[in-house]
Amino acid sequence: MLKTLVLGGYGNFGARICRALADEPGLQLLIGGRDPQRAATLAREVGHGALGVSLDHSAGGFGQTLRQLGVGLLIHTAGPFQQQDYGVAAAAAAAGAHYIDLADGRRFVCDFPATMNSVFSAAGRTAVCGASTVPALSSAVVEHLCSGWQRVDAIDTCIAPAQTAPRGLATLAGVLSYCGEALQVWDGGQWQARLGWAHPEPVQFARLRPRLGALCDIPDLELFPDRYRVTRRVMFRAALELGAAQRALAVLARLRAWGFIRQPARLAGLLNGSARALDGLGSALGGMVVRVEGLDATGRPVQRAWHIAADHDHGPEIPCMAAILLARKLARGQALPAGALACLGMLKLAEFEPGFARWGMMTDIVEEDAIHGA
Secondary structure: OEEEEOOOOOOOOHHHHHHHHHOOOOOOEEEHHHHOHHHHHHHHHHHOOOOEEOOOOOOHHHHHHHHHOOOOEEEOOOOHHHHHOOOOHHHHOOOOOOOEEEEOOHHHHHHHHHHHHHHHHHOOOOEEEOOOHHHHHHHHHHHHOOOOOEEEEEEEEEEEEOOOOOOOOOHHHHOOOOOOOOEEEEEEEEEEEEEEEOOEEOOOOOOOOOOEEEEEOOOOHHHHHHHOOOOOEEEEEEEOOOOHHHHHHHHHHHHHHHOOOOOOHHHHHHHHHHHHHHHHHOOOEEEEEEEEEOOOOOEEEEEEEEEEEEEOOOOHHHHHHHHHHHHHHHHOOOOOEEEEEOOOOOOOOOHHHHHHOOOEEEEEEEEEOOOOOO
């Protein structure tokens, strides 16, 4: 029985993971966080012997606490990861536990393998960083679309959240942390500086109306150029449903770049409340597109796109899917490599498809004559 602690287990993403894993044979679920009442309430809701556990991962002796609880797998969902070190992962290694997180912070994910590999290798345990939409799902999509290709010239990704989908305050604080910051992007076959959120551009989707999307700082920007030997461009954008909100973030980015605002993340609470007030202008439909361009196995120029549309505010289920899939592998005794890894190419796109179907999500693969927007 794999005793699995979901840290931040009653949060926006943690609760979804707990609901998915509660009835998994071979897994005993612990729902962890600072609020014992919320943890216990969710444990009663999901049933199947789940237990609520009161703990603080920033407190001293956290590794000893994990060992005393008998934790065999720790799933870390308590972001934002942009402001964290690897203390939780180190505690998991010290306790002899496997580790999975939902981090999408660029430095957190990209530096994780080199920093943490030795301790997890010594412990004989697996640590997977970035088991979320990026880079876990995004890399699965790229490898599916580009299977057998001779060359990849461009990868353009855009996530389009539904206006009414539940928003985590930590997630918003994470994205605001680089609003207006100069980000290194692989463009024109070289590294160039671009301002986060500053220059919205039109993006086309298969089942969503066109939106404005702006540059976000995520691990793919750094991991993909090398892994896929991309010759020209790797770009990642987020496209809010309301164009006015997207333009407001562009203004905020400019103000930070000009030195008028130094820490946009402090505005997370205010902006989150403002976004809720605008929910009536939006919808429950969100999605994602990954566009690739290059030469196929025969040397023919090809441009291809994968789309997903998630209605009824089910979009936040997507960032949870990779962690759920990996936890199930461990609970079922499937071996994962020992050591610390970024979640890059660890899962196949087909492994996500039952999750898409479970939530009524629609996917399309489109052969395109030209790259549109993203």
